[in-house]
Every structure is written in structure tokens, then in C-alpha cells.
Amino acid sequence: MADILTASNITRDFVIGDGSVVHALRGVNIQVAEGKLTILKGRSGSGKTTLINMLGALDRPTSGEVIFDGQDITKLSDIKRDELRRYQMAFVFQSVALMSSMTAYENVDFGLRLAGFPLEKRQERVTKCLEEVGLAKRMHHRPGELSGGEQQRVAIARALAHEPKIIFADEPTAELDSGTSHHIVELFKTLVLDEHMTIVMTTHDVSLLEIADRVYTLEDGEIVD
Numbered sequence: 001m002a003d004i005l006t007a008s009n010i011t012r013d014f015v016i017g018d019g020s021v022v023h024a025l026r027g028v029n030i031q032v033a034e035g036k037l038t039i040l041k042g043r044s045g046s047g048k049t050t051l052i053n054m055l056g057a058l059d060r061p062t063s064g065e066v067i068f069d070g071q072d073i074t075k076l077s078d079i080k081r082d083e084l085r086r087y088q089m090a091f092v093f094q095s096v097a098l099m100s101s102m103t104a105y106e107n108v109d110f111g112l113r114l115a116g117f118p119l120e121k122r123q124e125r126v127t128k129c130l131e132e133v134g135l136a137k138r139m140h141h142r143p144g145e146l147s148g149g150e151q152q153r154v155a156i157a158r159a160l161a162h163e164p165k166i167i168f169a170d171e172p173t174a175e176l177d178s179g180t181s182h183h184i185v186e187l188f189k190t191l192v193l194d195e196h197m198t199i200v201m202t203t204h205d206v207s208l209l210e211i212a213d214r215v216y217t218l219e220d221g222e223i224v225d
């Protein structure tokens with residue numbers, strides 16, 4: 001299977017308040033195969049979120065290249081990077097960021113509306129994606145009327161809705177209890193094994209590690225193996 005995303009020699013320095021520099025990434029190389037699960041793991045502060053933000057065009061590396069679908073996305077304009085994220089990528093974060101005044105349906109629909117999808121297509125995708133994550137019966141609930149795991153499933157449905165080429169998930173189960181997180185883990189497994197989604201995820205979940213195509217361990221901003 002081809003690699004859809006490669007990062008070569010990525011560094012990321014942060015200059016903090018007192019002028020000192022944090023070397024959050026120190027020359028990282030990774031490859032993400034299309035249709036597979038790639039996992040980033042490592043201790044707190046090892047650079048996982050920093051790296052996933054580079055891969056998903058949420059931040060730019062200090063040096064190095066990120067090639068997505070044949071182009072170096074670090075060199076694109078902010079507008080092009082926004083388009084890339086909106087149409088081709090999707091994100092699931094640790095804390096679920098849903099609009100509290102919108103129902104599950106409206107939350108999933110929102111991104112499609114922004115991206116200019118026609119109404120009919122939106123209706124079809126929103127319904128299908130909410131069904132896929134097991135929330136057909138909860139479509140018209142607001143986040144406050146859903147459990148934590150259900151809210152994360154809405155966030156996953158939202159990520160799937162525009163049929164992205166790649167999904168980035170940064171510890172999507174970290175804020176859930178173990179029972180709830182089990183359901184989310186099973187959902188990700190289905191997306192990988194049955195739907196062949198391309199997913200890059202930071203996680204410590206052992207059962208996800210087992211089905212991963214590649215697992216990269218970060219230590220102090222470097223890949224170790």
C-alpha cells in the first residue's frame with residue numbers, strides 16, 4: 001500500500017516567555033500508509049501532539065518537509081492549508097469540541113455547510129455517519145443530552161462526514177471512562193479494518209496497537225524504536 005503522508009526531518013522549536021527554546025521535535029521521520037492505522041505513542045511531553053499538528057497542517061515545522069498526497073504542505077499558503085484541512089483531512093481531539101447549542105445532527109452538518117456541500121448530499125452523509133457511529137436514535141439530542149462517549153461519537157461522525165482522505169485523532173479516548181472508551185476503540189477498529197480509513201492516532205490502547213500498520217514511539221522529540 002502506498003504512503004499518503006510522509007514527514008522528513010521535522011523539527012519544531014518553541015520560543016517561550018523567558019526567551020528560551022524548547023526543541024519539541026528533533027528531526028522526526030514518519031510514513032503513513034493509505035488505508036491503515038498509524039500510531040504515535042510516548043510519554044507526556046514527548047511531542048505527540050506537536051507532531052500530529054504538523055502532519056495535519058495545524059502548525060508548521062521549524063524545518064523539514066511534510067508531503068501529503070504528493071505535495072509539501074509546509075510550503076502552502078494559509079488559505080491552501082485551510083482548504084486542505086476542510087476538504088481532505090479530519091480531526092478528532094481529546095476534548096470533544098461540539099457546539100453546545102446544536103444537535104448532534106447540526107454539529108455533523110455544520111462542517112459540510114461550511115464546505116459548501118449541497119443539501120441533499122449533506123442529508124445523506126449526516127444520517128449515514130451518525131448511523132455508522134451508532135447514534136441514529138440520538139440525532140436530535142444536544143451535547144448536554146448525550147454521554148461523554150456519545151459526544152465523542154458525534155465528533156467522529158463529524159470527522160467522517162466529508163469523506164476525508166485522512167483522519168487525525170489525538171488521544172480520542174483519554175477523557176472517557178474505560179467502558180465508554182472501549183466503544184470508541186471498537187469504532188476506530190471498524191473504521192480501520194472494515195472501512196480502510198487512513199488514520200493517524202496518538203493512543204496507549206493496546207488493542208489498537210495490535211491492529212496498527214506502523215507504531216512510532218516518541219521520546220523527547222525523537223522517534224525511538
Ligand SMILES: Nc1ncnc2c1ncn2[C@@H]1O[C@H](COP(=O)(O)OP(=O)(O)OP(=O)(O)O)[C@@H](O)[C@H]1O
Nearest residue numbers: 014016022024042043044045046047048049050051
Ligand atoms: N506552544 C508551545 N509553546 C512552548 N512549548 C510547547 C508548546 N507546545 C508544546 N510545547 C512543549 O513541547 C513538548 C511536547 O509537547 P506535546 O504537547 O507535543 O507533548 P505530548 O506528547 O502530546 O504530551 P501529552 O501526552 O501530555 O499530550 C513539551 O515539552 C511541551 O511543553
Ligand SMILES: [Mg+2]
Nearest residue numbers: 048049050170
Ligand atoms: Mg498531547
